[in-house]
Amino acid sequence: MYYVKNERNGKEIFDPRVNLAIEYYLLNEVQLDESILLFYINQPSIIIGRNQNAYEEINRDYVEENGIYVVRRFSGGGAVYHDYGNLSFCFITKDDGNSFRNFSKFTEPVIQALHKIGVEGAELKGRNDLLINGQKFSGNAMYAKNGRMTAHGTIMFDSEINEVVKALKPKKEKLESKGIKSIRSRVTNIKPYMSDEYQNMNTKQFRERLLLSIFDVDIAEEAKQYVLTDEDWKKIDEYTQNYFGNWEWNYGKSPKFDVERGQRFPIGTIDVKMDVNNGVIQDIRIYGDFFGMGEIADVEARLKGTKYEAAAIKDVMSQIDIKKYFGDISVDDLVKLIY
Numbered sequence: 001m002y003y004v005k006n007e008r009n010g011k012e013i014f015d016p017r018v019n020l021a022i023e024y025y026l027l028n029e030v031q032l033d034e035s036i037l038l039f040y041i042n043q044p045s046i047i048i049g050r051n052q053n054a055y056e057e058i059n060r061d062y063v064e065e066n067g068i069y070v071v072r073r074f075s076g077g078g079a080v081y082h083d084y085g086n087l088s089f090c091f092i093t094k095d096d097g098n099s100f101r102n103f104s105k106f107t108e109p110v111i112q113a114l115h116k117i118g119v120e121g122a123e124l125k126g127r128n129d130l131l132i133n134g135q136k137f138s139g140n141a142m143y144a145k146n147g148r149m150t151a152h153g154t155i156m157f158d159s160e161i162n163e164v165v166k167a168l169k170p171k172k173e174k175l176e177s178k179g180i181k182s183i184r185s186r187v188t189n190i191k192p193y194m195s196d197e198y199q200n201m202n203t204k205q206f207r208e209r210l211l212l213s214i215f216d217v218d219i220a221e222e223a224k225q226y227v228l229t230d231e232d233w234k235k236i237d238e239y240t241q242n243y244f245g246n247w248e249w250n251y252g253k254s255p256k257f258d259v260e261r262g263q264r265f266p267i268g269t270i271d272v273k274m275d276v277n278n279g280v281i282q283d284i285r286i287y288g289d290f291f292g293m294g295e296i297a298d299v300e301a302r303l304k305g306t307k308y309e310a311a312a313i314k315d316v317m318s319q320i321d322i323k324k325y326f327g328d329i330s331v332d333d334l335v336k337l338i339y
Helices: 016-029 060-065 103-116 161-167 172-177 203-215 230-244 296-303 310-317 322-326 331-338
Strands: 002-004 036-040 045-048 069-072 080-082 086-094 123-125 129-132 135-145 148-156 259-265 268-277 280-288
Touching: 016 036, 016 045, 016 069, 016 086, 016 135, 016 148, 016 230, 036 203, 060 161, 069 230, 080 086, 080 161, 086 203, 103 123, 103 129, 103 135, 103 148, 103 203, 259 331, 268 331, 280 296, 296 310, 296 322, 310 331, 322 331
Parallel strands: 002 036, 045 069
Antiparallel strands: 036 086, 045 080, 086 148, 123 129, 129 135, 135 148, 259 268, 268 280
16 A cells, blocks of 8 residues: 655645545546555545535535535535544545445544554444444545545544534434434544553644555554656646635536425435426436535536326436435335325
8 A cells, every 4th residue: 555645845744635636536537556645634624425415405594604615525415624633534545446435444444543543442333424432433435436446534643622513503303313413422532542551642743644544554653655746737727726615516506496305314415406497407406415426516416307196206217226325225215205
């Protein structure tokens, strides 16, 4: 496995727009003979899932007043808050056809590393969360494209939890589905659980400890590295400009719809907003924190122009590979949701 430092001219990058561009560039254009591991620490920001409605996931007034970046990633899943006390990890590898949605495969090295520094109760629970004592400290997501995939996640090491509470605006039903009353009771940092000898660590030192464990080396310099070149940075800059630094990509327009329906399933929340006129779906947007492999715009395009009746919707949905776009959910469940 190769380790990639998110550094430019010897300086570490904390801009979330650039860090996500590095990750996306490595996935799309850097094919090495082994997998890639990337770590990054972002300045205060909210990273939202590919299919989420940005306006409904964040406390927009608070975000704008405090200069918090909102950046959309390519993977599904839910919104997460990043700051200097949060460490993000990213594994990039070939898509073997069996690893997508297999979160245990990619979180296990992280869990084992945490166990070594005293966080013995860390475990994978539910779809994609790492918990300790029932509280979440890590959310994970995946994205696959052209035979390659990325599995990435966060680790709340010493994050400002009050900022998490103020910046995010989760749906009530999502909290209720997890048996909790608030974000504050849901999340935790892992630093308090670490052994005494590691209590004085900062986020960068914590990152190095994980690196040594995952690569099984004594010093970071012994880990095999791929160093980003000037040519790499030209492409990264393009991805930053076209996607992660682009308002249209991160927020996009939020048209008004006259029909809105939403439900939480085991695969995650799905929200459908439609413009229905003369009994026909004129426009439709599908949002949610589900994990899909395809572009949800493909599904939306197929549904536009469809009669707004159960039989017609089912006929269209039956011709789509539902599991590819949404995960393990039935056509009938989706039809009931839409109609």
